[in-house]
Amino acid sequence: MPTITLPNGDKKSFDHPITAAQVAASIGAGLAKAAIGAKLDFGDGPALRDLSTTIDRDASIAIITAPKPNQAATPDALYLMRHSAAHVMAEAIQDVIGKDVQLAYGPPTDTGFFYDMFVPAGKKISSDHFDAINKRMAEIIKEDRPFTRYEQPGDEGLKRLKSEGNKYKVDNAERALGLPSSVYQSAKPLAATPDTSSLRHSVTPSLSFYATGAPGRNWEDLCRGPHVPSTSRIGAARVMSLASAYWHGDENSDRLIRVYGTAFPTQEQLDAYLNQLEEAKKRDHRVIGRALRLFHIDEDVGQGLILWTPNGSIIRKELQTFIASELKKQGYTEVFTPHIGRLELYKTSGHFPYYKDSQFAPIVEREDLEKLSAAGRTCAEMTNRVEAVSERLARGINERTGAQTITPDRIKPDDQLIEGFMLRPMNCPHHAKIFASSPHSYRDMPVRLAEFGTVYRWEQSGELNGMTRVRGFTQDDAHLFCTEDQVAAEVQGCLTLVKIIFATLGMKDYRVRVGLRDPDSAKYTGSAESWDKAEAACIAAAESLGVAFSKEPGEAAFYGPKIDFVVKDVIGREWQLGTVQIDYNMANRFDLSYVGPDNHPHRPVVIHRAPFGSMERFCGVLIEHFAGSFPTWLSPEQVRVLPISEKTNEYAGKVMAALRAADVRCSADLGNDRVQGKIKVAADEKIPYMLIVGPRDAENNAVSIRARGTEKDLGAMPLEQFIDGIRAEIAEKRAELGVRP
């Protein structure tokens, strides 16, 4: 007979099996009323369950409740409500579009839920249907139909699903039963059961179904649950958007329509969320970037290629100056290298064969093309000769790495090869060549070569996104060539740099991933001992950051472990910014060495690191972080002088000149607007300081201050004092606008 442990440690014993709802009722009527689910632990870990779950053995329980008014829902409560809302939305869609819409998979997400579905040919779902779907969802919620769970033996349930002709549900059922799929075939290994929760569920020999109402009479769906007790407990739900998704995320498989929705306990909370989305859109770096004229993308220049306009260029330049000064302190040396290199170089590095499809096409010499053309050769022949490697190179690479990237049919004698150049996808080959250009003693190590190096990658067109995903970008790159013993200290130094940058910019909302090797894979280069040491160094360095980080086995590059910094944009998408990667491969490929204390050559270890990642992406994220209101040191325009009338224009000009002489970025608004109008314009442009000057100020050699974010006149102060104040603020890279009379 079950003994049930409550969250506070109290125990309750019952002499008969009991439902979670009854447990709630035994604690209090208010709890029973608010309950929408339960987290039960039968000793195998906590799992969310229906309130109707029968408890027939010892368990600990936490009742999940709907939030009180004005209270935020717990993640568990939202999970239950949204998972349930997905069913309601699916029913509504089938009512609006047609019963022949086939449902596939509908889980909750961080911000709501989605349901993937197959819409038969001839039918269509579009945003025009949203009003009707929303209306139908509201009706179903209002009807307050119970979510009724029932189970069928696996074979029986499967037979029934097969007779219904929905292969997606058959597939779901087969996977729930632990059977191989009879309907889904793919070259790719089957993904693990998609599961957005950390909750565990066991494979059972039966299948569970949920009817929204009475089984057989109302709408129902194969589902493992759990759900809220009845539809009215969902609160407020809404369909949000349409997208496409592949079945099993497999691009060679069926394309499904993914319908996104969200649900909140109350209409007010849903409205607040929608409002928040609207606000987030205003922070979008693409919107602010245009409004503040920070960057431009021009169709005629090309997709994914950023033109830094004067305002954006100031921000970038300030950031680069900032980081360059930190690099100097850490003993880096700066280098400059070209944006292209010979194909041979990237064949040596392995980039060309390995990442062929995500690079710009090679630049082939005109003479070669003409020769081939005159000889009647095809395009395929040209490609073959461009992509092939010399015997010498193939030997070299195979010897050291067993390189899988060169196939024997692509090895050609030198006179068969077509040479060419490539836009560089990475800076490391150039830096490796600089390292190799002079001999090195262990006494010189580490050698730290830094460059704001622009690289070009052929990103898929559908991936391009403002400044955050582009085809040409500048890494704040550096390569540290060090001895094995120096790896830990150098990784530590890289993280210190990242920490300084993030702290200076007030960026706190990021996460850290430590990518480790997959213990079951053999694709990695470098010795096991080196990997052990490097992984330990990465973990130790990450621990020293004082920030939560995740260890991610299998996420290492094939050439070494790495540490990535990831931030979210305003609409919740994650972007990788800074990265630190340890590389055991490159030094081999380029045959790099230094002379050790034993007077023999040794292989250096290479660390790739870019604390910002790319200037483009970093600035994009930074625009959103500050919502365009940059601290003074980064602001394209730091001060604007606003004369009250044209009578004070001359003094305004003097003020501007004095500020410019003090290295402050400043302009004066000498138009014939009234001062209210000039303030509005300057405020819209998010300029940190407005100096309003009239005859009174001119007489006293003073300025009246108005700081961004302060909706009033702060009073007047002597011009010289203002200049001293703002210079200090800029020099110290202060986050706040602090110059006051």
Place this chain on the structure above:
RNA sequence: GCCGCUGUAGCUCAGUGGUAGAGCGCACCCUUGGUAAGGGUGAGGUCGUGGGUUCAAAUCCCACUAGCGGCUCCA
């Protein structure tokens, strides 16, 4: 790359088969005003590109191109 949506003035957008519109911005004029837009006049568009249907296309159809939202990918 794939699916869906979108492309009209510098920007934000209205215009569903019959002479191209608004607000903001811009230019000029009046106003000389002490803290989030005083007033007026004017310039500015081969309606993303190319085909097609039609007496007639910004509008309907097709293709391309670019952007947006997802998916897949990301050294």
